[in-house]
Amino acid sequence: MSLDRRQFLAVGGAVLASAALAPGMRLVELAEARSPDQAVTNAQRWGILVDTTRCAEGCSACVSACNKENGLQQNVRLDIRPQWIRTVTLQDEQTGYVQTLPMMCQHCEEPPCADVCPTGASFRRADGIVLVDRHICIGCRYCMMACPYKARSFVHENLTGQRADVPRGKGTVEGCNMCVHRVDEGRIPACVEACNYDGGKALTFGDMRDPASEIAKRLATQQSEEIRPNLNLDTGVRYQGL
Amino acid sequence: MKFTDFREIEGRSLGYWGLLGFLGILIVAGLAAAYYMESNGHHVTGMNNQIVWGIPHVFAVFMIVSASGVLNVASIASVFGRAMYKPLARLSGLLAITLLIGGLTVLVLDLGKPDRLIVAMTTYNFKSIFAWNIFLYTGFMVIVAVYLWMMMERRMNVFTKHAGMVAFLWRLTLTTGTGSIFGFLIAREAYDSALLAPMFIIMSFSFGLAIFILYTMAAYNLTGRPLGDAILHRLKNLLGVFVAAVLYFALVYHLTNLYMTAHHAFEKFILLDGGVYTALFWIGQVLIGGVLPLLILFNGQLGRSRPMIALAAALVLVGAFCQVYVIIVGGQAFPLIIFPGKIVSSSFFDGAIGQYRPSLPEVMLGIGGVSLAMAMTTFAIKVLPFLPLSLADEDVDPHHAAAAKGTEAAHA
Numbered sequence: 001m002s003l004d005r006r007q008f009l010a011v012g013g014a015v016l017a018s019a020a021l022a023p024g025m026r027l028v029e030l031a032e033a034r035s036p037d038q039a040v041t042n043a044q045r046w047g048i049l050v051d052t053t054r055c056a057e058g059c060s061a062c063v064s065a066c067n068k069e070n071g072l073q074q075n076v077r078l079d080i081r082p083q084w085i086r087t088v089t090l091q092d093e094q095t096g097y098v099q100t101l102p103m104m105c106q107h108c109e110e111p112p113c114a115d116v117c118p119t120g121a122s123f124r125r126a127d128g129i130v131l132v133d134r135h136i137c138i139g140c141r142y143c144m145m146a147c148p149y150k151a152r153s154f155v156h157e158n159l160t161g162q163r164a165d166v167p168r169g170k171g172t173v174e175g176c177n178m179c180v181h182r183v184d185e186g187r188i189p190a191c192v193e194a195c196n197y198d199g200g201k202a203l204t205f206g207d208m209r210d211p212a213s214e215i216a217k218r219l220a221t222q223q224s225e226e227i228r229p230n231l232n233l234d235t236g237v238r239y240q241g242l
Numbered sequence: 243m244k245f246t247d248f249r250e251i252e253g254r255s256l257g258y259w260g261l262l263g264f265l266g267i268l269i270v271a272g273l274a275a276a277y278y279m280e281s282n283g284h285h286v287t288g289m290n291n292q293i294v295w296g297i298p299h300v301f302a303v304f305m306i307v308s309a310s311g312v313l314n315v316a317s318i319a320s321v322f323g324r325a326m327y328k329p330l331a332r333l334s335g336l337l338a339i340t341l342l343i344g345g346l347t348v349l350v351l352d353l354g355k356p357d358r359l360i361v362a363m364t365t366y367n368f369k370s371i372f373a374w375n376i377f378l379y380t381g382f383m384v385i386v387a388v389y390l391w392m393m394m395e396r397r398m399n400v401f402t403k404h405a406g407m408v409a410f411l412w413r414l415t416l417t418t419g420t421g422s423i424f425g426f427l428i429a430r431e432a433y434d435s436a437l438l439a440p441m442f443i444i445m446s447f448s449f450g451l452a453i454f455i456l457y458t459m460a461a462y463n464l465t466g467r468p469l470g471d472a473i474l475h476r477l478k479n480l481l482g483v484f485v486a487a488v489l490y491f492a493l494v495y496h497l498t499n500l501y502m503t504a505h506h507a508f509e510k511f512i513l514l515d516g517g518v519y520t521a522l523f524w525i526g527q528v529l530i531g532g533v534l535p536l537l538i539l540f541n542g543q544l545g546r547s548r549p550m551i552a553l554a555a556a557l558v559l560v561g562a563f564c565q566v567y568v569i570i571v572g573g574q575a576f577p578l579i580i581f582p583g584k585i586v587s588s589s590f591f592d593g594a595i596g597q598y599r600p601s602l603p604e605v606m607l608g609i610g611g612v613s614l615a616m617a618m619t620t621f622a623i624k625v626l627p628f629l630p631l632s633l634a635d636e637d638v639d640p641h642h643a644a645a646a647k648g649t650e651a652a653h654a
Contacts, residue, residue, distance in 0.1 A: 077290075088587070090581055090586055093583050139355040140353055147429060156355065157283045206566070227580060
């Protein structure tokens with residue numbers, strides 16, 4: 001068989017393409033566990049369920065744990081201090097009923113921060129975690145204007161002693177990343193861990209898509225809600241007892 | 243109609259170089275301020291995690307909105323065929339480009355990472371109105387530059403109308419984009435309204451024309467070239483209409499909010515008890531920027547006085563600045579309503595009115611941007627023929643010339 005140049009290029013191209021694509025294709029889905037070099041998929045959706053009835057006034061275990069885990073300095077003026085998680089006190093205007101709850105990035109399925117970000121630095125990972133890529137964040141703060149939960153902070157000052165697995169930088173925007181570095185190692189976020197040890201066990205972390213997980217079971221059988229549900233953002237953080 | 247004689251200004255006087263030198267100092271000061279903010283971090287500004295956009299954004303939006311509006315004068319000539327505005331069209335296009343460059347410079351130098359401008363120019367998220375605006379702004383400069391070329395190169399004059407039409411449509415799109423930066427923010431009480439896009443367009447008409455009138459009056463006064471009442475009175479009457487339209491949009495915006503119970507708290511904040519924002523709204527935006535200019539411009543006596551016309555245009559700009567300040571800073575100062583029906587408190591200022599005091603570097607950066615626009619314009623009219631030698635009545639208004647001749651004939 002003899003090939004002219006055109007045929008040779010066509011066959012050669014097809015062989016090359018197959019060789020390039022074949023390793024990426026799998027005929028059978030393997031186990032769910034993911035090794036660090038595997039891409040994140042939407043097989044999972046990580047979420048946190050907050051039982052506000054267990055969240056005690058005055059307790060700040062989750063906040064301290066977050067600050068420590070992510071190396072957020074505390075010797076910064078309050079109005080510019082990055083706060084990835086905060087405790088909010090609510091008092092009902094009509095009844096006077098007071099409650100406390102933690103607020104952080106709600107990890108929306110349709111995040112407004114990612115919609116408005118001009119460079120795509122704000123993005124939602126396939127497993128539902130909303131992140132900022134500090135390498136392409138230009139510090140425009142449009143995401144802070146757009147976030148319905150006031151969940152983001154701008155780094156106003158020079159930083160020192162950042163944690164190796166928590167990239168941060170002056171002039172970029174940041175917020176709760178659900179301790180993505182821990183989640184990727186199969187651990188739970190620092191705030192959830194701290195709440196379980198030192199707090200009121202108000203926080204439950206897990207895969208909302210895994211029917212066997214505690215969070216999925218509780219979401220399926222107990223009442224829970226999103227904050228600002230009218231915005232229809234399908235948040236990954238859900239609340240009970242609001 | 244008479245052929246308009248465009249000529250470079252001489253620009254050799256001490257006053258001319260003194261003006262450019264003064265603007266140059268302000269530009270250098272603005273750059274120094276930007277460097278100071280960039281190297282220290284934004285903690286040296288008044289901005290914080292509550293008020294994330296401050297005075298630099300007020301300057302930038304003010305100039306970007308004005309840039310698109312100042313092009314209207316050229317559009318009236320090329321698109322709507324009003325011969326009288328034709329001699330003004332070149333300056334109109336020039337100011338559109340320089341004001342936009344000034345505004346964008348301020349915006350970029352306020353970024354947390356201005357050194358990543360190349361990232362902003364190469365990495366796009368096309369769902370973001372900000373990303374669209376990068377194309378709208380750069381496209382605007384290219385289109386207006388081509389438009390100016392069509393106007394200034396006699397061989398290309400036949401295409402002026404087409405280029406003018408493209409520029410006009412583009413500028414409407416651009417201001418829609420600028421208004422939508424705020425209009426698309428669903429989370430905040432002050433924004434989340436389609437009304438902001440048309441409101442920004444009418445604001446641009448007013449702000450841009452006020453700048454155009456002031457610059458033209460100053461340039462003709464300082465160069466000793468004649469500027470007739472015919473063109474000036476037409477411009478000031480048009481400004482009056484635009485000022486009234488801006489007031490109308492402000493009225494509709496607040497009435498709409500007042501009709502919705504959910505927005506009452508925000509309206510109470512801006513209109514009644516918002517402190518500096520309430521004062522800036524009523525005294526700055528409505529009184530200084532709206533009512534007073536209208537009284538001057540449409541008063542039979544005051545409206546004919548040149549100093550009063552200049553004053554009215556200046557008042558419009560003061561009001562414009564206040565209006566943009568109330569929209570941008572006032573809109574952020576009012577806290578997000580995350581939990582309706584609850585009194586909210588936290589270490590992150592939930593439920594609290596945002597506190598912001600503009601710092602000197604921020605203000606210097608903004609003034610530097612305005613100076614950059616003015617310096618570029620003032621230099622450009624020296625090196626290229628942007629300004630007609632005369633804007634005297636008989637040179638711009640064919641009817642006036644004919645009428646004058648008629649009178650002369652009658653006298654003779």
